[in-house]
Amino acid sequence: xxxxxxxxxxxxxxxxxxxxxxxxxxxxxxxxxxxxxxxxxxxxxxxxxxxxxxxxxxxxxxxxxxxxxxxxxxxxxxxxxxxxxxxxxxxxxxxxxxxxxxxxxxxxxxxxxxxx
Amino acid sequence: xxxxxxxxxxxxxxxxxxxxxxxxxxxxxxxxxxxxxxxxxxxxxxxxxxxxxxxxxxxxxxxxxxxxxxxxxxxxxxxxxxxxxxxxxxxxxxxxxxxxxxxxxxxxx
Numbered sequence: 001x002x003x004x005x006x007x008x009x010x011x012x013x014x015x016x017x018x019x020x021x022x023x024x025x026x027x028x029x030x031x032x033x034x035x036x037x038x039x040x041x042x043x044x045x046x047x048x049x050x051x052x053x054x055x056x057x058x059x060x061x062x063x064x065x066x067x068x069x070x071x072x073x074x075x076x077x078x079x080x081x082x083x084x085x086x087x088x089x090x091x092x093x094x095x096x097x098x099x100x101x102x103x104x105x106x107x108x109x110x111x112x113x114x115x116x
Numbered sequence: 117x118x119x120x121x122x123x124x125x126x127x128x129x130x131x132x133x134x135x136x137x138x139x140x141x142x143x144x145x146x147x148x149x150x151x152x153x154x155x156x157x158x159x160x161x162x163x164x165x166x167x168x169x170x171x172x173x174x175x176x177x178x179x180x181x182x183x184x185x186x187x188x189x190x191x192x193x194x195x196x197x198x199x200x201x202x203x204x205x206x207x208x209x210x211x212x213x214x215x216x217x218x219x220x221x222x223x224x225x
Contacts, residue, residue, distance in 0.1 A: 001161070033212055037157075042202065043215045090157050096212075103147050103206065105213050107159040 002027060002095050004108035012114045013083055020079045021111045023093030028073035031096035034066070037110075038089045046091075049076040083115045118143045118207040122216035129193050129223050137188040137219045139203030147206035148179050149213065150188050154199045162188070162201075193223045 003026040013019050023032070032049040046066055047055040055068035070076040080087055093108040119142040129135055141148070150162040163170050163177040165186065170177055174193075179186040190197055200220050204213040 031211065042217045043159075043204075043213075045212055045214075048212065092159065094213075101146075102164075104161070104164040105147070105149060105204075105206075106161060107151075110157045110159075112157060 002029065002097055002106045004093055004095060004106060006093055006108040006111050008111060009109065010112040010114075012116065014116055015084055017083055018079055018081045019083065019113060020077050021091055021093075023076045023078070023108055025074045025095050029095040030073070030098060031105075032070060032076050033094040033096075033105075034068060034076070034078045035092045035094060035107075036089045037092065043092065046078070049078075080113065083113075085115045088113055088115045118145070118205060118210065118214050120203060120205055120214055120216035122201075122203050122219050124219060125217065126220045127222070129221070131193060131195060131223055131225050133193050133223075134189070134191045135193060135221070137190070137201055137203075137221075139186040139188070139205075139216055141184050141186075141203075141205050143184070144208045145181065145184075145205040146208050146210075147213070148186055149204050150177055150186070151202045151204065152197075152199050153202060153218075159202070190221075193221075195223050195225055197221060198223050 007022045034046040035043045046061045047057040049070040067079045090110045092110045096105045121140045152160045165179045167181045174191045176189045200218040202218045204215045
């Protein structure tokens with residue numbers, strides 16, 4: 001398995017501000033993702049964080065709102081920009097461990113964001 | 117993209133009861149995983165099961181890939197089993213998980 005940590009674990013922010021979430025993995029991984037879980041909903045993929053290049057965003061998510069960095073194979077950040085109450089969600093970092101045909105995905109503990 | 121449907125959406129049990137959760141998916145998959153999200157929001161990996169049957173204590177899972185469904189069995193349920201159970205898949209043409217809507221399980225003492 002993979003040990004994934006996220007910081008902060010939770011935060012309460014004011015409308016119009018930005019928050020950067022950090023994700024650290026205990027081993028080098030190729031695939032790294034960011035998900036959002038709105039209250040009472042399932043998980044939705046925001047983007048794939050690519051090492052050394054721009055992230056690949058899913059439909060409905062844009063770089064200006066959710067800039068992502070991935071400077072190496074163990075670390076990534078997600079910024080939630082110009083926040084509004086609709087951004088209140090749990091944000092989760094995820095990685096895939098791959099070996100041949102095996103490809104299991106693991107999740108960090110999440111960052112619980114409340115926007116006032 | 118691939119579609120994932122879970123049933124039932126909600127389930128209430130008395131402690132000690134058994135249950136079966138179902139996951140249907142719309143296309144061939146390379147990966148299927150079951151997760152338990154506890155009340156604190158942590159996603160816990162239960163099974164990596166693109167095909168076949170696995171057991172872990174009181175939990176077991178079966179995936180019939182040719183018929184595009186998976187089942188999660190919980191036996192002798194405990195209050196700590198409460199939470200949301202998610203099924204998620206990776207289609208053969210994809211590289212990341214697509215989640216179902218989850219089953220909210222409540223186990224009463």
